[in-house]
Amino acid sequence: xxxxxxxxxxxxxxxxxxxxxxxxxxxxxxxxxxxxxxxxxxxxxxxxxxxxxxxxxxxxxxxxxxxxxxxxxxxxxxxxxxxxxxxxxxxxxxxxxxxxxxxxxxxxxxxxxxxxxxxxxxxxxxxxxxxxxxxxxxxxxxxxxxxxxxxxxxxxxxxxxxxxxxxxxxxxxxxxxxxxxxxxxxxxxxxxxxxxxxxxxxxxxxxxxxxxxxxxxxxxxxxxxxxxxxxxxxxxxxxxxxxxxxxxxxxxxxxxxxxxxxxxxxxxxxxxxxxxxxxxxxxxxxxxxxxxxxxxxxxxxxxx
Numbered sequence: 001x002x003x004x005x006x007x008x009x010x011x012x013x014x015x016x017x018x019x020x021x022x023x024x025x026x027x028x029x030x031x032x033x034x035x036x037x038x039x040x041x042x043x044x045x046x047x048x049x050x051x052x053x054x055x056x057x058x059x060x061x062x063x064x065x066x067x068x069x070x071x072x073x074x075x076x077x078x079x080x081x082x083x084x085x086x087x088x089x090x091x092x093x094x095x096x097x098x099x100x101x102x103x104x105x106x107x108x109x110x111x112x113x114x115x116x117x118x119x120x121x122x123x124x125x126x127x128x129x130x131x132x133x134x135x136x137x138x139x140x141x142x143x144x145x146x147x148x149x150x151x152x153x154x155x156x157x158x159x160x161x162x163x164x165x166x167x168x169x170x171x172x173x174x175x176x177x178x179x180x181x182x183x184x185x186x187x188x189x190x191x192x193x194x195x196x197x198x199x200x201x202x203x204x205x206x207x208x209x210x211x212x213x214x215x216x217x218x219x220x221x222x223x224x225x226x227x228x229x230x231x232x233x234x235x236x237x238x239x240x241x242x243x244x245x246x247x248x249x250x251x252x253x254x255x256x257x258x259x260x261x262x263x264x265x266x267x268x269x270x271x272x273x274x275x276x277x278x279x280x281x282x283x284x285x286x287x288x289x290x291x292x293x294x295x296x297x298x299x300x301x302x303x304x
Contacts, residue, residue, distance in 0.1 A: 014255055016138060020130055022251035023144035024202040026244040028218045029225035030151050031195030033243045036226050037168040038188045039235030040089060040096035045196050045222055047107030048081050049215030052200030054111050057120040057210060064125040071201060078197035081107060082190030090186025100189075111212050119209045130205025140202045147198060148244045155240060164188070169236040221250050 028045060035042040052074040059070035081103060088099035122130075132139045155161035167174040167184040175181045199218065204210055227233065228249065229242035 018251050018255050020138045020140040020206045022248045023140035024199045025221055026144045026247035027147050027195055028199035028222045029243045029247045030240055031192035032222040033226050033231055033238045033240055034188045035192045036231050037235060037238040038185045042192050043100040044104040044107060046215040046219045047104040048193055048196045049200045049218055050213055051107050051111050052197045053204045053210050053214045054115045054212055056201055056204045057122050058115055060123045062121060062123055064123050067123050067125055074197050078193040082193035085189035086186025090182040115212045117212050119211050121209050122204055126205045143202055152240045165237050225250055
C-alpha cells in the first residue's frame, strides 16, 4: 500500500530514519504491555521517559566519560518511579490512572527542575550508537530485538513469568494459589519504568538535541501498540512480540501519513484512530452484532 500510494515513505533513507524511532517505541511498548497485562495502564511514561532523556543528555554535558554515570542515575530514577507506582497501585490499591497521573506530574516536575526546560546536546558516544549501522541495519533495531526477546523469554518461559501472567488473568485465583499478587502487580510498574529508561536512552541517541518533553510522543503510541498487538486492556496474557511489530507498523504509518502531505500535528489523530480500531477489533462482540443485524441468516447457519 505504501509503495503504491506514497513510495517516498518506504525508500531506504526514510526507513533508516524511521527504524530507530520505531525501536524506541517498541521498547516503551514492552513496558506498557507488562502493565496492561496486570489490568493497569501507565500514564507516567511521558514524564518518566522525558526525565531519563534529560538525565542522559544534561548530566554528561557533552563529556563522553560521564555517560555511564548518567545512565546509572537514570536507571536509579526509573526504579524509584516504578516503586512509587507499584506502592500506590499494588499496596495502596489506588486506581492506576489516578496513581500514574500523579507520578507523571512529579516526574515532569523533576524534569523542569533539573533542566529548566533547556535542551542539551547528546554526547558523541551516545549519538554514535543511535546513528550507527551494523550490516546495514540501525543499531537501535538490534537493541529493540534483544529487549523484546529477553522480556518474552522471561514472561513466557520462566516460572515467575507464568505466575505474572496468572496474576493478570485472575488475581483472586492467583492469591488462592499462594502467589504474592501485590508483588507481581506492583513489580510490573518497576520493570515498565526500566524499559522506558532504555527507550529514553535510545531516543536520546537518535535526537541530537532532545527537548524536555520527548516522552509526550510515546504516551498514546505505546498504548496503541499494546492494543494493536492483541493484549487486552482488561489484563491477562499479552503478546510482547506483537507489540513490537505494532510499534513498527505505527511508525511506518506516521511516515505514510507525512508522505501524503498531512501536517505533522495530525499524526495524533492517526494514532488515536489506530487505537480506536485496535480496541474495536479486540473488545466488540462482532458475532453478536452480526446476529442482531442478520437474524434470519444467523438462524439458518445455527446448528440443529
